[in-house]
Amino acid sequence: MAAAQRMPLTPFVDVLPLPERLLARDHNGRLTVRIRTGSHGFHRDLPRSRVWGYDGTLPGPTIEAERGHPVRVEWRNELDGGLPVIVTMAGDEVDADGVPVQCSPGLSGGTPDPHAAALTGHSVVHLHGGLTPAVYDGWTENLFAPGQLAVFDYPMDQRATLLWYHDHVMGVTRFDVYAGLAGLWIIRDQRERDLGLPEGPPYEVPLLLQDRNFGLDEGGRLTGQLVHKTDPGVMEAFAPFTVVNGKVWPILDVQPATYRFRVLNGSNARTFRLVLLRDGVPEFDRITQIGTDSGLLREPVALPPDGLVLASAERADLLVDFSDLQPGTELTLYNTAGAPFDGAPFPAADAADAADLDALLPYPQVMRFRVVPGPVAHRPVPRELATDFALPKPEELDAAPRRAIALVEREFEDVPNMLTMRELAVVDDEDETTGPLITLTDGDHTTRYRAVAAHFEDTATFFPMLGQYEIWQLINLTDDTHPIHIHLDPFQVLARRPIGWEIPDDGIGDLDLSARITLGRDPDDELDHVIDANERGLKDTVRVNPHEIVEIAVRFHAYSGRYMYHCHILEHEDRDMMRPFVTMPPELMPFMA
Numbered sequence: 001m002a003a004a005q006r007m008p009l010t011p012f013v014d015v016l017p018l019p020e021r022l023l024a025r026d027h028n029g030r031l032t033v034r035i036r037t038g039s040h041g042f043h044r045d046l047p048r049s050r051v052w053g054y055d056g057t058l059p060g061p062t063i064e065a066e067r068g069h070p071v072r073v074e075w076r077n078e079l080d081g082g083l084p085v086i087v088t089m090a091g092d093e094v095d096a097d098g099v100p101v102q103c104s105p106g107l108s109g110g111t112p113d114p115h116a117a118a119l120t121g122h123s124v125v126h127l128h129g130g131l132t133p134a135v136y137d138g139w140t141e142n143l144f145a146p147g148q149l150a151v152f153d154y155p156m157d158q159r160a161t162l163l164w165y166h167d168h169v170m171g172v173t174r175f176d177v178y179a180g181l182a183g184l185w186i187i188r189d190q191r192e193r194d195l196g197l198p199e200g201p202p203y204e205v206p207l208l209l210q211d212r213n214f215g216l217d218e219g220g221r222l223t224g225q226l227v228h229k230t231d232p233g234v235m236e237a238f239a240p241f242t243v244v245n246g247k248v249w250p251i252l253d254v255q256p257a258t259y260r261f262r263v264l265n266g267s268n269a270r271t272f273r274l275v276l277l278r279d280g281v282p283e284f285d286r287i288t289q290i291g292t293d294s295g296l297l298r299e300p301v302a303l304p305p306d307g308l309v310l311a312s313a314e315r316a317d318l319l320v321d322f323s324d325l326q327p328g329t330e331l332t333l334y335n336t337a338g339a340p341f342d343g344a345p346f347p348a349a350d351a352a353d354a355a356d357l358d359a360l361l362p363y364p365q366v367m368r369f370r371v372v373p374g375p376v377a378h379r380p381v382p383r384e385l386a387t388d389f390a391l392p393k394p395e396e397l398d399a400a401p402r403r404a405i406a407l408v409e410r411e412f413e414d415v416p417n418m419l420t421m422r423e424l425a426v427v428d429d430e431d432e433t434t435g436p437l438i439t440l441t442d443g444d445h446t447t448r449y450r451a452v453a454a455h456f457e458d459t460a461t462f463f464p465m466l467g468q469y470e471i472w473q474l475i476n477l478t479d480d481t482h483p484i485h486i487h488l489d490p491f492q493v494l495a496r497r498p499i500g501w502e503i504p505d506d507g508i509g510d511l512d513l514s515a516r517i518t519l520g521r522d523p524d525d526e527l528d529h530v531i532d533a534n535e536r537g538l539k540d541t542v543r544v545n546p547h548e549i550v551e552i553a554v555r556f557h558a559y560s561g562r563y564m565y566h567c568h569i570l571e572h573e574d575r576d577m578m579r580p581f582v583t584m585p586p587e588l589m590p591f592m593a
């Protein structure tokens with residue numbers, strides 16, 4: 001483990017900003033959001049940064065809506081000027097001192113990517129987690145240029161939860177979101193009010209976690225220029241500075257009360273594993289998780305012993321009790337997840353020492369809470385939360401179509417790796433043995449598959465029928481964790497199953513894939529492959545760890561059309577880890593060719 005570096009910016013000096021709230025009910029459900037170039041201060045000691053933001057701000061305004069009350073948003077693209085991010089690939093993975101270049105600011109000898117510099121601000125907005133008709137879902141190729149607008153209708157016929165809206169442009173989502181195009185969207189409903197959960201300030205606080213990097217001037221001083229830097233060995237940008245609601249390492253004054261934190265990991269690629277320390281000791285007992293991606297869990301749960309893991313796009317609804325603490329008490333939130341994240345554990349008690357340059361985690365600090373004088377307001381945690389969902393019944397799963405998807409990384413010499421989702425079709429004919437095959441062996445039983453789709457533009461092969469449960473098997477044949485997101489309806493995690501796999505040399509071609517997969521634990525595999533208690537809710541993004549098959553049950557119910565599913569590591573999504581699927585009403589299925 002390489003030693004920690006000195007922090008180039010003073011931590012915990014900027015107050016945590018709270019994004020502007022845009023309450024749909026105050027505008028009769030009709031909102032206008034201008035997508036604009038803006039100027040943003042990431043830290044007290046940094047020059048201001050040029051950004052792209054919704055309403056020109058970073059994060060964008062938090063839109064708050066009510067279940068059952070539709071919201072119409074006029075998204076006006078008023079961007080001007082080029083992409084406010086310098087995109088570069090450094091020449092080497094480490095600098096002259098042996099420090100990984102992604103742990104440092106500046107370009108590390110890389111040249112600015114001219115194609116990224118030439119981007120002029122085409123946009124399309126996706127409401128992540130929204131039950132949205134296909135025409136308003138933000139199809140990745142349906143762009144609107146500066147000067148154009150899109151009017152999207154969001155029915156809001158879904159459970160209360162924290163969603164987020166962000167850019168989704170084909171091939172460049174990683175740059176547009178990094179430039180600032182992300183904002184929160186909260187849906188509220190009567191169930192949450194009946195439970196007496198905090199709503200709005202001061203006790204409900206959104207926390208949008210991201211990582212960012214900045215340029216250096218000739219004198220080696222930080223500029224505010226946003227830099228998206230990769231290197232020849234790591235295709236994702238893992239930036240050294242953790243930003244919460246747009247500020248690097250902020251501080252929040254809290255009263256001795258119970259707070260509700262709505263946490264989103266909005267990073268391009270970095271996974272967070274959050275640990276709260278007081279005087280160097282983990283403080284898990286004061287944290288209760290009540291909700292996940294698609295709203296309330298059935299019952300409150302404690303955090304996993306190593307900390308709260310959130311991969312890109314995952315959310316957590318937390319109650320944190322500060323009511324017993326004296327004014328002046330400080331608690332610091334740390335991240336212990338190395339990058340690229342592979343699920344490897346890290347003891348929570350060591351969180352303050354989690355800095356690890358080799359794991360591209362130079363500064364584990366996230367933010368600080370400081371207790372200030374105020375009325376003591378302890379709020380009990382409700383024992384029962386959601387009552388509106390259950391696991392699918394066995395008979396519903398017996399009839400469920402099963403779909404298999406292999407996650408595959410194809411390596412190239414001179415361009416970034418290509419990550420694809422290989423949709424697999426069962427090969428029924430025992431005599432069919434020519435060409436590449438994928439075999440999945442479970443004890444005495446072997447299923448043979450062939451890859452039938454690899455790239456986003458390949459023909460759609462998934463046609464889920466509305467109202468019917470499906471089981472999707474996500475098979476990870478890479479060494480990293482991938483957060484897989486499915487648009488439209490949420491899903492439930494049925495199983496995490498350890499696997500071993502072998503891919504022969506040259507086994508990963510363009511559409512071709514040869515692999516031998518065996519259910520059961522690989523001898524070198526140290527992951528526990530459990531479903532965490534906080535994953536037993538309705539999810540829209542699930543982590544698929546190395547050496548693992550994740551099985552989910554999903555049922556699309558309301559809207560027909562062409563949607564997407566993809567890895568939410570934006571560098572993967574943009575390098576082809578995304579595929580379409582088409583939901584269809586049952587009565588149309590007989591007419592599908």
Ligand SMILES: [Cu+2]
Nearest residue numbers: 482567569572
């Ligand atoms: Cu991925």
